[in-house]
Amino acid sequence: MDIGTVDQIIDKHHGEASSLIQVLLEIQRQNKWLPKTVLTRVSEKLDVPMSQIQHITTFYKTFSLVPKGRHEVHVCMGTACHVRGAERILDTVEEVTGVKSGETDPDLNFSVETVNCLGCCALGPVIVVDGEYHGNVEPAETVEVLKNCDCSCE
Amino acid sequence: MSEILLQIDGKKVTAKEGMTILEAARSVGVSIPTLCDHEKLAPYGACRVCTVEADARGTTNLVAACLQPVENDLVVRTRSEKVDKIRKVLLEQMLAHAPDSEELQELAQVYGADKDRFEAESSFCILCGLCVRYCAEVKKKHAVGFFDRGAKREIDFIPEVAIRECWDCKECFPLCPTSALQAAYVLTEALMSPPASSTKGCNSCG
Numbered sequence: 001m002d003i004g005t006v007d008q009i010i011d012k013h014h015g016e017a018s019s020l021i022q023v024l025l026e027i028q029r030q031n032k033w034l035p036k037t038v039l040t041r042v043s044e045k046l047d048v049p050m051s052q053i054q055h056i057t058t059f060y061k062t063f064s065l066v067p068k069g070r071h072e073v074h075v076c077m078g079t080a081c082h083v084r085g086a087e088r089i090l091d092t093v094e095e096v097t098g099v100k101s102g103e104t105d106p107d108l109n110f111s112v113e114t115v116n117c118l119g120c121c122a123l124g125p126v127i128v129v130d131g132e133y134h135g136n137v138e139p140a141e142t143v144e145v146l147k148n149c150d151c152s153c154e
Numbered sequence: 155m156s157e158i159l160l161q162i163d164g165k166k167v168t169a170k171e172g173m174t175i176l177e178a179a180r181s182v183g184v185s186i187p188t189l190c191d192h193e194k195l196a197p198y199g200a201c202r203v204c205t206v207e208a209d210a211r212g213t214t215n216l217v218a219a220c221l222q223p224v225e226n227d228l229v230v231r232t233r234s235e236k237v238d239k240i241r242k243v244l245l246e247q248m249l250a251h252a253p254d255s256e257e258l259q260e261l262a263q264v265y266g267a268d269k270d271r272f273e274a275e276s277s278f279c280i281l282c283g284l285c286v287r288y289c290a291e292v293k294k295k296h297a298v299g300f301f302d303r304g305a306k307r308e309i310d311f312i313p314e315v316a317i318r319e320c321w322d323c324k325e326c327f328p329l330c331p332t333s334a335l336q337a338a339y340v341l342t343e344a345l346m347s348p349p350a351s352s353t354k355g356c357n358s359c360g
């Protein structure tokens with residue numbers, strides 16, 4: 001993300017320190033992660049110390065301080081999904097994408113993350129791929145979903 | 155400012171509006187243990203060892219003396235079985251993180267806290283925030299801050315700021331009730347990238 005875009009986002013929020021989280025959220029949304037240079041710029045323009053920005057960006061899980069893959073996969077490991085075989089689904093996801101939970105591959109294709117409850121236990125096991133929910137998934141269907149999303153972007 | 159009348163450990167106390175229980179207690183020579191309190195810093199309420207029992211309007215509450223403002227007819231007990239037990243458990247938990255802290259050990263003696271009660275989890279820092287707040291509020295440098303949350307919460311230096319500011323200051327070191335702060339600084343110093351640190355020059359050769 002270039003500095004011009006960062007400045008635009010900051011200007012949209014009138015460069016107010018109280019808009020810090022909104023600014024960070026928008027950068028996160030567009031760029032999928034928050035590079036150090038960007039944070040430094042935000043710190044200067046909003047006149048918020050870096051320590052506070054680090055505090056906030058490490059507090060909220062929404063923010064990522066490392067690059068994220070083009071596709072984000074969330075596997076629910078909550079109790080309901082767990083008893084319905086979330087473990088096997090996670091294994092499948094890790095196998096197909098070659099990415100361990102909490103990590104991203106070097107080509108930035110996939111980021112895999114486990115979550116503790118998505119609030120739709122009746123659909124378990126649930127995975128979310130690029131924001132789209134897939135309920136009652138079997139390993140075979142998981143492979144399918146992941147393959148599809150991988151093709152669609154190439 | 156109007157005067158407030160209250161009772162602390164049976165003593166009648168006249169305090170000013172806006173004072174905390176801790177300040178009122180000190181004004182009459184009653185001491186309440188504190189770990190995260192500092193005269194130059196805004197009250198923070200992190201350690202909770204200043205917890206006291208306070209009766210107001212028919213109910214008894216456990217409050218942090220360093221945060222709680224005084225009010226009329228408040229009856230405060232700074233030592234009671236309940237209060238002592240709370241302090242004891244808090245100290246035991248903190249000692250699991252920082253078993254060698256002298257400040258904690260002294261308090262542990264008073265409250266009979268057993269430093270080995272909880273499995274050692276030596277993070278060394280008890281998250282009192284003294285270093286972070288001193289750097290931000292007094293020095294206004296923001297060189298050290300909190301990272302992460304929950305069980306993983308920790309303090310760390312912002313290397314870019316630390317390299318400019320900390321070398322000649324280090325005023326936060328003596329504030330730390332544990333040895334965590336100094337360790338974090340030493341680590342930061344070691345990790346600072348060579349090109350950046352060379353602008354500072356080394357002590358012996360300039």
Ligand code: SF4
Pocket residue numbers: 278279280281282283284285286309329330331332334335
């Ligand atoms: S490093 Fe020391 S002063 Fe800083 S928060 Fe931890 S215990 Fe408190």
Ligand code: FES
Pocket residue numbers: 187188189190191198199200201202203204205218219220221
């Ligand atoms: S001194 Fe009151 S909470 Fe630490």
